[in-house]
Amino acid sequence: MQLKDTQLFRQQAFIDGSWVDADNGQTIKVDNPATGEILGSVPKMGAAETRRAIEAADKALPAWRALTAKERGNKLRRWFELMIENQDDLARLMTLEQGKPLAEAKGEIVYAASFIEWFAEEAKRVYGDVIPGHQPDKRLIVMKQPIGVTAAITPWNFPAAMITRKAGPALAAGCTMVLKPASQTPFSAFALAELAQRAGVPNGVFNVVSGSAGDIGSELTGNPTVRKLTFTGSTEIGRQLMAECAKDIKKVSLELGGNAPFIVFDDADLDKAVEGAIISKYRNNGQTCVCANRLYIQDSVYDAFAEKLKVAVARLKVGNGLEEGTSAGPLIDEKAVAKVKEHIADAVAKGATLLSGGKSIEGNFFEPTILTNVPNNAAVAKEETFGPLAPLFRFKDEAEVIAMSNDTEFGLASYFFARDLSRVFRVAEALEYGMVGVNTGLVSNEVAPFGGMKASGLGREGSKYGIEDYLEIKYLCLSV
Numbered sequence: 001m002q003l004k005d006t007q008l009f010r011q012q013a014f015i016d017g018s019w020v021d022a023d024n025g026q027t028i029k030v031d032n033p034a035t036g037e038i039l040g041s042v043p044k045m046g047a048a049e050t051r052r053a054i055e056a057a058d059k060a061l062p063a064w065r066a067l068t069a070k071e072r073g074n075k076l077r078r079w080f081e082l083m084i085e086n087q088d089d090l091a092r093l094m095t096l097e098q099g100k101p102l103a104e105a106k107g108e109i110v111y112a113a114s115f116i117e118w119f120a121e122e123a124k125r126v127y128g129d130v131i132p133g134h135q136p137d138k139r140l141i142v143m144k145q146p147i148g149v150t151a152a153i154t155p156w157n158f159p160a161a162m163i164t165r166k167a168g169p170a171l172a173a174g175c176t177m178v179l180k181p182a183s184q185t186p187f188s189a190f191a192l193a194e195l196a197q198r199a200g201v202p203n204g205v206f207n208v209v210s211g212s213a214g215d216i217g218s219e220l221t222g223n224p225t226v227r228k229l230t231f232t233g234s235t236e237i238g239r240q241l242m243a244e245c246a247k248d249i250k251k252v253s254l255e256l257g258g259n260a261p262f263i264v265f266d267d268a269d270l271d272k273a274v275e276g277a278i279i280s281k282y283r284n285n286g287q288t289c290v291c292a293n294r295l296y297i298q299d300s301v302y303d304a305f306a307e308k309l310k311v312a313v314a315r316l317k318v319g320n321g322l323e324e325g326t327s328a329g330p331l332i333d334e335k336a337v338a339k340v341k342e343h344i345a346d347a348v349a350k351g352a353t354l355l356s357g358g359k360s361i362e363g364n365f366f367e368p369t370i371l372t373n374v375p376n377n378a379a380v381a382k383e384e385t386f387g388p389l390a391p392l393f394r395f396k397d398e399a400e401v402i403a404m405s406n407d408t409e410f411g412l413a414s415y416f417f418a419r420d421l422s423r424v425f426r427v428a429e430a431l432e433y434g435m436v437g438v439n440t441g442l443v444s445n446e447v448a449p450f451g452g453m454k455a456s457g458l459g460r461e462g463s464k465y466g467i468e469d470y471l472e473i474k475y476l477c478l479s480v
């Protein structure tokens with residue numbers, strides 16, 4: 001591991017302030033996707049341990065929500081500072097279990113910590129309202145209160161940020177939490193729990209359980225003490241969890257799949273568009289839910305854009321994330337590699353041309369790939385690849401590209417490049433997406449509302465809106 005602080009590498013789950021094993025002693029191995037090497041193991045827990053974590057979160061709730069927002073904010077602030085102080089270790093742990101280049105992992109730690117910092121501040125700004133009475137003797141008061149015990153289920157692509165985006169607002173609002181991180185990347189989650197404890201977050205306020213997704217998930221959704229579930233992952237699992245939450249009418253926040261269109265109009269700054277495409281498509285090796293999935297290039301600039309993109313892609317360096325200068329690590333597993341291969345083979349069979357890459361290198365590594373003249377009936381037009389494949393589609397006019405962009409069940413991120421101001425507003429308003437990047441390939445930050453429309457999810461994370469997902473509105477009708 002070679003961490004400066006070896007206590008950040010935890011191989012036990014965290015319940016009620018204690019590090020614990022599974023009841024039956026079983027474990028799950030965690031490997032390094034770059035080398036296949038086993039890094040360690042974590043408890044394979046199920047419903048019983050999850051129930052205990054929920055009970056701990058319930059027990060911790062009254063005292064936590066009774067603190068002033070400033071007191072809660074101060075603990076979160078300390079958690080943020082500890083993340084920054086331990087940035088190198090946290091990043092190394094992340095690269096080892098997730099594969100992303102160390103520079104990207106360091107960036108993610110800063111990004112992840114920024115949500116804790118932001119919500120440490122926002123805790124103090126949970127304002128209510130006083131509404132003029134509807135009758136002369138009435139005074140109407142609106143207050144906001146924490147929902148209660150919350151459950152979070154997070155994916156492996158951003159092992160730290162997907163957790164802090166949920167834990168930050170939940171804890172700031174006065175909620176407590178039971179988290180189940182992805183089995184591929186549990187060590188980042190445990191390291192965050194260790195730092196939360198050092199920051200003075202009381203026992204039971206933030207619990208982390210690892211193990212069987214189905215068993216833990218069913219307990220989190222089925223246990224009536226849990227009042228809210230927040231999930232980031234696939235639309236398929238999100239749909240299932242939402243259905244399970246229907247029994248108790250639990251509140252849900254869902255960040256699900258995307259199928260981001262990336263549009264380059266003929267008046268765009270092509271160099272800027274290429275720069276945007278590289279960051280939007282190849283960041284995290286294409287494994288983000290906001291990655292450009294379909295690149296629509298207007299006819300007259302199509303060839304020029306493709307040529308420039310090819311040059312930029314040739315500069316990407318694939319390798320072990322711990323090696324200096326690596327810009328693309330491995331994919332998370334063999335299944336991910338197979339999906340990229342499938343999308344390439346399907347598009348080529350339907351008439352697309354390979355412009356760059358196209359092959360797996362070894363293990364889970366894959367060449368950054370560009371396909372041109374991709375037909376609209378290719379699988380990649382409808383499904384998220386979640387890998388380093390940029391398919392270039394051709395379009396003629398604005399109406400056509402808007403129709404193609406919106407022709408999907410998803411509505412998370414979208415991007416377009418144009419300079420004409422009227423066009424910028426027309427297109428931004430017409431895209432059925434929760435986020436629109438205009439002349440930029442990067443839209444995620446802690447001060448902005450991240451989230452999707454349609455089958456991409458419910459709720460928003462980050463920004464002043466993010467804390468609302470963890471609050472109930474209570475209205476007082478006073479007769480004076």
Ligand code: ADP
Nearest residue numbers: 153154155181182183213214217232233234237
């Ligand atoms: P991904 O493609 O990112 O792995 P998933 O939706 O499969 O997407 O996984 C996201 C998270 O959901 C992970 O933590 C995973 O363990 C968890 N998960 C998967 N299946 C279930 C399930 N049936 N119930 C609860 N959680 C699940």
